[in-house]
Amino acid sequence: MAENSSQSLNIVGNINSFNVVNVNTVISDEEDKIREWLSPLKPHQRHQGVRADRLDGVGDLFLETSEFGNGVTGIANLLSECYFVPGAQVWERHICGKNTPRPEKEKKACH
Amino acid sequence: MIDSLSDEAGENDLAVAWLYCDFLAHQEQSAPAMLGAILKQLVNMRGIPENVRQTFRKFSDRGVRLPDIVRMLKTTISLLPRVYICIDALDESTPKSRQELLMSLRDIVRESSSTRVLFTGRSHVEEEVKRSLTNVVTIPVSPTEADIRVYLDARLDRDTEPHAMDDDLRRDITRIIPEMISEV
Numbered sequence: 001m002a003e004n005s006s007q008s009l010n011i012v013g014n015i016n017s018f019n020v021v022n023v024n025t026v027i028s029d030e031e032d033k034i035r036e037w038l039s040p041l042k043p044h045q046r047h048q049g050v051r052a053d054r055l056d057g058v059g060d061l062f063l064e065t066s067e068f069g070n071g072v073t074g075i076a077n078l079l080s081e082c083y084f085v086p087g088a089q090v091w092e093r094h095i096c097g098k099n100t101p102r103p104e105k106e107k108k109a110c111h
Numbered sequence: 112m113i114d115s116l117s118d119e120a121g122e123n124d125l126a127v128a129w130l131y132c133d134f135l136a137h138q139e140q141s142a143p144a145m146l147g148a149i150l151k152q153l154v155n156m157r158g159i160p161e162n163v164r165q166t167f168r169k170f171s172d173r174g175v176r177l178p179d180i181v182r183m184l185k186t187t188i189s190l191l192p193r194v195y196i197c198i199d200a201l202d203e204s205t206p207k208s209r210q211e212l213l214m215s216l217r218d219i220v221r222e223s224s225s226t227r228v229l230f231t232g233r234s235h236v237e238e239e240v241k242r243s244l245t246n247v248v249t250i251p252v253s254p255t256e257a258d259i260r261v262y263l264d265a266r267l268d269r270d271t272e273p274h275a276m277d278d279d280l281r282r283d284i285t286r287i288i289p290e291m292i293s294e295v
Contacts, residue, residue, distance in 0.1 A: 030164070030167075031159055033167070033171070034154075034159055034163060034164065034167045035151050035154070035155075037167055037171055037175060038147040038148075038150050038151045038154075038163075038175060038180070039143075039144045039145075039146075039147030039148040039150070039151050039175075040139060040144060041130070041139060041140065041144050041145065041147070041148035041151075042148075043128075043129050043130050043131060043148050043149075043152065044152070046131045047113060047129060047131070050131070051114065055261055055262055055265050078195075078227050078229075080227075080246045080247070080248045081220050081224075081226070081227060081228065081244065081245065081246045081247075082220070082227070082228045082229075082230070082240065082244040082245075082246060082247045082248070083227070083228070083229045083230070083247070083248050083249075083250055084229075084230045084231075084232070084237050084240050084241075084247055084248070084249050084250070085229070085230065085231045085232075085249075085250050085251075085252050086231075086232065086233065086234040086237055086249065086251060086252070087231075087232075087233060087234055087251075087252065087253075
């Protein structure tokens with residue numbers, strides 16, 4: 001399939017400058033295939049769903065008062081390599097009624 | 112958090128990629144697929160690098176494998192000024208995928224000092240993150256009562272069966288749920 005793509009790119013590309021649109025189409029076709037090959041997951045779509053459910057203002061305080069918005073670094077200038085926010089999604093699920101199964105390990109830890 | 116980062120991306124010359132782990136999508140959410148989703152977002156920003164094209168042309172007849180994805184991610188990230196990767200609900204991934212994901216991110220972060228990784232997840236995976244990555248900063252978060260009330264009011268206002276609600280029930284909901292949340 002990959003060889004076919006590059007062959008068709010060469011063939012179309014060698015015809016003449018009038019076929020620039022065709023070359024672009026072939027490249028675009030390959031780019032779509034690359035994206036599909038990289039992953040079937042669609043995080044942007046998922047994010048749109050999450051964003052649609054989010055209410056304006058809810059959670060802003062977290063960004064303003066935590067390390068993310070302390071006025072020194074800001075969320076775009078984090079200093080450490082890695083940040084972990086425990087439990088951030090738990091309360092959201094609680095009040096949304098989106099009950100996902102809790103891992104056995106966590107269930108035991110609660111008793 | 113993702114929206115805030117995305118808002119600042121243009122001004123601060125940073126690339127933002129994210130991923131939502133999901134209990135209900137274990138089959139699709141293998142480590143290569145998760146990292147591939149991150150790579151897919153990064154290549155959407157600046158175009159597909161040549162090494163990604165070459166890898167695709169070489170291996171497009173089979174599924175993408177973890178070492179391929181990690182290599183492509185490292186190269187792509189090296190072409191970007193700064194990269195933020197946000198991974199939500201890490202605990203909802205399978206232990207195997209999570210381990211592979213964390214190990215891969217460790218390799219990537221080691222080679223790119225301008226990459227930042229942000230996780231959310233239930234607290235039992237915190238130790239796994241700390242074992243896998245260095246310089247992990249934990250930021251405890253709990254919802255404010257004001258946030259909960261805003262959320263509940265909005266949900267109740269959108270109730271599709273308002274006739275099933277009376278003032279007493281509404282009062283109970285707005286009293287009990289914030290109490291439950293504070294115990295989470």
